[in-house]
Amino acid sequence: MKRQRILFTGVGGQGTLLASRLLGEAAMAEDMDVCVSEVHGMAQRGGVVESTVMLGGITGPIISDGEADVLVSFEPLETIRALPKCSTGSVIITNTVPIEPFTVKLGQADYPDVEQWIDFMRENYPVVKALDADSLAREAGTAKAVNVVLIGTLAALQVLPVSADRIRDTIERTVKKKFVEANLRAFELGFNAASNA
């Protein structure tokens, strides 16, 4: 099986860990070798939260610069911050809705121009999907499902050996019962958004 490295990045509280875990559970259900890394502790208090999913027999959980096959980012500033992890062959999926860090208000640095950087990505990487995952999550019935919207988009691209049905099934098995329906809707909205994002 192809060795693949998937990097998830976002802001503490966005559900990054649930996204990587969903993908990991789905891969395990397909009987694949999988290794998922998570960040716990201090970073979860509004800091940058990165997680990874490694497929195809990779056993180490960290992704070095230029080695992410897929980047799934929940926040555009974090997408830009994670670009050094990508190569000219990387697939990028990014939410377009900024969460401004408090350091911007303190005048430490400006929030980058999101449009400009998405254009840069479209010019330099083979597959770039940029979408307003927040709106789609709200449309699905829960603002918290940004993570599942983006997993839906990832599934639609068919770059990983994990099928969309397997992920749907994993959502049903792992998400709390009362949120399953909204999450499945979020998955479909993200899935359908892939064709025009």
Place this chain on the structure above:
Amino acid sequence: MHPLLSDDPGRKMLLLGNEAIVRGAVEAGMAVAASYPGTPSSEIGNNLFQITQDRESGIYFEFSTNEKVAMEVTASASAAGLRTLTCMKHVGMNVASDVLMTLAYIGLRGGMVIVCADDPSMHSSQNEQDNRYYAKLSGLPLLEPTSPEEARDMTKAAFDLSEELGLPVILRTTTRTAHVRGPVPLGPIASERRRNGRFEKTPMRWVPVPAVARMRHKALLEQQEKATALADKSPFNRISGRGDIGIVASGVAACYVQDAMAELGCADSVRFLRLGFSYPVPEGLFTSFLQGLRKVLVVEELEPFQEEALRVVAHRNSMDVEILGKASGHFSRLYEFDPAHVRNTIASVLGMDVKAPDMPDLSGIPQLPMRPPTLCKGCPHRETYNEVKEALTAIGVVDETVYPTDIGCYTLGMLPPIGMADYLLCMGSSVGASSGFSIATDQKIVSFIGDSTFFHSGISSLCSAVHNQHDFCLVILDNSTTAMTGHQPNPGISLRPPGYEKPRIAIEDVVKGCGVTQLYKINPYKKAESVDTLRQALSQSGVTVVIAEAPCVLYYKRVGGNRS
């Protein structure tokens, strides 16, 4: 039933390293566990806590007030014949080390596993000490897993090993083995879980007065020899491949080596020693491994622990082998490893070329705003900090006030715009450090400590400060939980997890019991009143304590309503 208790051998679960350790303990028939939370070990205690909410589990677990207490609780239960486990972060071992060093002498009867989780790169810690040295310092056996499945296997094996040697076994993880998820095929759960122990009095064994301690130290060295023989033939120490170049690695570094060799296609042409039972030094194994090698690359995070051990073995056997690692500059003693660096280093030792990934020109990326972790929206600590600042401003000493701080969410008060954390050593240090500053300077001293940290190691220093007549104001930020590590209970909590019926010890009573007479309480959400009270408190001299009482907002949302 808790999923980690499911008796479904063969089924695969995607477990976190920490969850796999709990599963291993359940499979091994562990009966008693105790812990003080600390990242990256916290999920072990959290899962044990949840498991024991089910009375059918047959397991006893407690959050003790600190790591030393937790190790004493488990050590004595082991002396009474039960299988026990304690877990802590690497710096927690410093707190428990007083127990550890003598526990190694007196030993135990029921198997005991001490899990310590190191944090290379300091993702959530104040230092990156390499706790493998605690194995060497205490003379205890050390196991280091590389994956969740191995974490389960090693935990299970550690109980048997512990009973075979009559010594506790240290299971050392790092952030990248504790917080990694992987498939773990469940094993059978122990059919027998011994819950009722009996302590057989043998003072010449269990009471290390000098005469006994002298015998026990000798006994420890004898057991160490046995442990060396066991490490030599342990299935956790594996050699693969052939050739005249060798690699030695353990923990997550062994994963990077395995991945690199697969990608470089050199797995057969390199002799790779993957170490899992890594102390006592498996001297026999090292000797046979080094035989016929021209060069050995040692890949280990943090200190040159195995590198130096290999050097000793090579020297003792007069072997002419070049040992590469930290001393040769191939790897750093700083921070966790980067897999590409491990791969490139292996390639350079083997004389292979590696193609760097093709990347777009990213030089146009501007300086990006940082996103440090921050106090949550609505966090009561933020209110308290602002009120203290306002009160100090009103008194006219805000510019010269020193703020010793402590370990918890509130350490984030270091960041602007709050900027009220000036000095920190370890858990509980705010109180002792305030004493020192008050002796050495005329500056106003206002220090901060959380409720759980106060119980952990603030109490004896507060007694010391009162008795020695120091001059500072200690603000106890009582949010009714151990928030940073995931909301574990502590003796002072008024906000309780469902079904938690242990008695409460009010911080106020403890503070009074420490001899503090200038004691104030505020509700940080009532700003005007709080600032007023703080102005009074901060105008006092001598030891003054202010308890700022308001629950953690995240925790309140989760268990709101269960207030005692």
